[in-house]
Amino acid sequence: MVDICQYCKQRSKATESLEFKELEKLGHTCNEITFKKDQRIVVQGAVAYNIAFLKEGLVKIHQRGPEKEQILKVSKAPSYLGLPTSLASRINQYTVTAITKSKVCFINNEIFKEFILNNGKFAYEIIMDLCTQELDFYKRAINQIQKQSAGKIAEALLFFANDIYLSDNFTLPLSRNDMGDLTCSSRETVSRVLSDFAHNHIIEIDKNSIKIIDKEQLKVISKHG
DNA sequence: GCATTAACCACAG
DNA sequence: CTGTGGTTAATGC
Known part of the structure; x- marks a missing residue:
């Protein structure tokens, strides 16, 4: 028990809806753990006793497919890591690996269910979160099936710039291999x-540091496959 | 047929 | 781990 949840500044939006008493209860069962880069936070095939909430850091959620590893998404804090696997299945359906140093709160499954059953606002926020993620996943699934490789990679670059780093100048946290899996x-x-892309002056690249020069062009490529 | 795309293989930094 | 070149298979015009 590291943190007292009532005073935590990095809580999920859903916990804003909890009563003080509920927060106290959360505080009693919540454990915060710090992970180093490349450590696995959630392991595919293991039994899930906890809900994992990413407080700080960047992770990749990936699943072992029949052929090879597939990165389902890259996710940054704050976010829940795998509600579907924790709530709908007793066994983790995928692995979550830290790609930067990360802090994660583990919340007891039963307590979490209790909040959902007893607190409508809390449940609503969780459902909203799941819906948003599902829609986003559909979109990306279709993109990946229909676009050709330049489009998919352009999209990935835009994702890191717009959604993760909020800057056109960033360091790719993934190896080329991982980018391929993604x-x-x-x-x-x-x-x-x-x-x-570099030859065509769309980006500048030095090792893994990326600078987007011509974002409009990148968007065009992303759109038209 | 011919062109394009991308995976696979191999090999060099 | 990365970049590049050759080869090959699939697909479209």
Whole structure:
């Protein structure tokens, strides 16, 4: 028990709806754990006893497919890590790995269910969160099926710039291999497309630091596959 | 057929 | 781990 939830500044939006008493209860069962880069926070195949809430950091959520690893999404704090797997299944359906140092609160499953059953506002916020994620996932699933590789990689770059770093100048936290797993393409294709973008002055690239020069062009490529 | 795309393989930094 | 070149298979015109 590291934090007292009532005073935590990094709570989820849903917990704003909790009563003081409920927060106290949360505080009694909540454990905060810090993970280093590349440590696994949630492990596919293991039994889930807790809900994981990412307070700080950046993670990748990935699943072992029949052929190879598939990165389902990259997620930054604050967010719940895998409500579907924690609530709908007793076994984790995917692995979550820290890609930067991360702080995670583990909340007892039963307590969490109790909040959902007893507090409508809390439940509403959780449902909103799930809906948003599902819609987002549909969108990306279709993109990945229909776009060709330059489009998928352009989209990934825009995602990091717009959604993760809020800057056109950032350091890619993933290896080329991981970028391939994320965009459903091979690591070679990622390499080629990135250097191609650089040649065409759409981005500047030095190792993993990326600078987007021509964002409009990147958007066009992302849109038209 | 011919062109395009992207995966796979191999090899060099 | 990354970048690049050659090869190959699939697909579209």
